[in-house]
Amino acid sequence: xxxxxxxxxxxxxxxxxNKKYNLSEKYLGAIVxxxxxxxxxxxxxxxxxxxxxxxxxHYKRVSNYNIKVLALLNTSSVLIQTDSVEKAISFLDxxxxxxxxxxxxENFMLKQIAILNNYSxxxxxxxxxxxxxxxxxxxxxxxxxxxxxxxxxxxIKLMENDLTKIL
Numbered sequence: 001x002x003x004x005x006x007x008x009x010x011x012x013x014x015x016x017x018n019k020k021y022n023l024s025e026k027y028l029g030a031i032v033x034x035x036x037x038x039x040x041x042x043x044x045x046x047x048x049x050x051x052x053x054x055x056x057x058h059y060k061r062v063s064n065y066n067i068k069v070l071a072l073l074n075t076s077s078v079l080i081q082t083d084s085v086e087k088a089i090s091f092l093d094x095x096x097x098x099x100x101x102x103x104x105x106e107n108f109m110l111k112q113i114a115i116l117n118n119y120s121x122x123x124x125x126x127x128x129x130x131x132x133x134x135x136x137x138x139x140x141x142x143x144x145x146x147x148x149x150x151x152x153x154x155x156i157k158l159m160e161n162d163l164t165k166i167l
Contacts, residue, residue, distance in 0.1 A: 005031050009038060016041060021048045036064040040071055047074065052082045069104055073111050080115065088115055089128075106141065113145045125149035140166045 001007060008030050015024035025045045031038055043058035055078050059071035072095050079088040092108045092115075099105055109132050116125045129146035133139060147162035 005033055009041070012041060016045060016048075019048075021045045025049070034061070036062045036067040040067055040074075043071060043074060047078055047081075050081075052078050056082075069099075069107065073107065076111055076115065085115060085119055085121070088112075102136075106139070110141060110145070113142075117145075117149075120152070122149040122152040126153070138165065 008027050012024045012027040012031075015021075015027065025042065028038060028042055028045070039058045039061040043055045043062075046052070046055035046058060056075055059075045059078075062068050062071040072092075076088040076092050079091050089112050092112045096105050096108045099108070109128075112128055113125055116122075116128065126146055126149045129142045129149070133142050133146070136142065143162045143166050147159045147166075150156070150159035150162065
């Protein structure tokens with residue numbers, strides 16, 4: 001049914017999940033109504049296809065609060081490809097300053113740590129998680145991230161200290 005935009009979106013989403021990005025984009029092209037969900041999926045497709053500027057443009061069009069956070073998290077992945085890890089980390093720092101909700105801020109923090117971990121930047125993980133633990137000294141996710149970074153750096157005693165705090 002070419003007039004059923006919800007079905008077209010669902011088909012496009014399934015195609016994306018099955019790594020059929022060009023075909024997913026083709027189906028999205030049939031949707032004339034712009035929505036945050038469509039813009040997010042277009043951004044995801046463009047990222048996978050290497051169309052990084054287009055991906056960021058789609059993410060910028062997202063306005064719904066919950067979907068916006070996903071778009072911002074994904075924007076940081078694009079920035080790694082177009083600029084640098086440092087630019088992505090800085091972008092996420094800016095988002096942490098803009099949002100006051102602790103769970104949202106934590107998502108941005110954990111994305112930073114995931115990025116650093118992907119590049120084996122364990123000393124940076126320790127610095128960043130320590131900085132964030134100043135305000136939330138018993139955050140188990142941040143403590144665990146720092147503990148795993150300590151383990152990678154062969155600092156077993158520091159790892160044990162963080163794991164003990166979690167327990």
